[in-house]
Amino acid sequence: MPNGSNEIPDWLRRLPFKEVRFGPGIVGKTSYAVLALIALWLVIAWKISPDALQSCALIFAGLIVTAVVVWWISSTQKFAERNPAQAVLEGAEFVDYKKFEAQTKGQETIIEGTAIENPQAQPRISRAQDVGDE
Numbered sequence: 001m002p003n004g005s006n007e008i009p010d011w012l013r014r015l016p017f018k019e020v021r022f023g024p025g026i027v028g029k030t031s032y033a034v035l036a037l038i039a040l041w042l043v044i045a046w047k048i049s050p051d052a053l054q055s056c057a058l059i060f061a062g063l064i065v066t067a068v069v070v071w072w073i074s075s076t077q078k079f080a081e082r083n084p085a086q087a088v089l090e091g092a093e094f095v096d097y098k099k100f101e102a103q104t105k106g107q108e109t110i111i112e113g114t115a116i117e118n119p120q121a122q123p124r125i126s127r128a129q130d131v132g133d134e
Contacts, residue, residue: 009046025090026077026079026087027087030077036069037069040065044058085097085098
């Protein structure tokens with residue numbers, strides 16, 4: 001696809017990349033990596049020119065990135081097979097799942113309460129006290 005201009009085509013600008021949202025965990029991260037790899041190959045196809053050296057360099061760079069992404073995806077899939085809950089959930093969702101898992105096993109869960117301040121922490125001086133001292 002030889003193209004002399006450096007402008008991005010209108011059809012590529014209209015693609016809704018900002019609206020794409022993938023799920024949490026490894027599945028979502030892998031989806032972003034695959035989407036980025038597809039975008040990379042679209043740019044490589046767009047930048048291919050009659051100059052053999054430039055075209056070979058672009059294709060070689062694309063193959064290296066593809067190899068890294070394939071390695072990353074395979075290693076994350078192995079992790080997902082060993083740790084399915086961690087692979088699918090993130091953050092608070094994973095903590096809630098672990099609480100649910102503990103409850104189904106009959107274990108006690110941590111009771112949520114008020115936060116206790118650190119007794120060794122330095123006392124805080126509010127701005128209202130500073131103004132009253134003057």
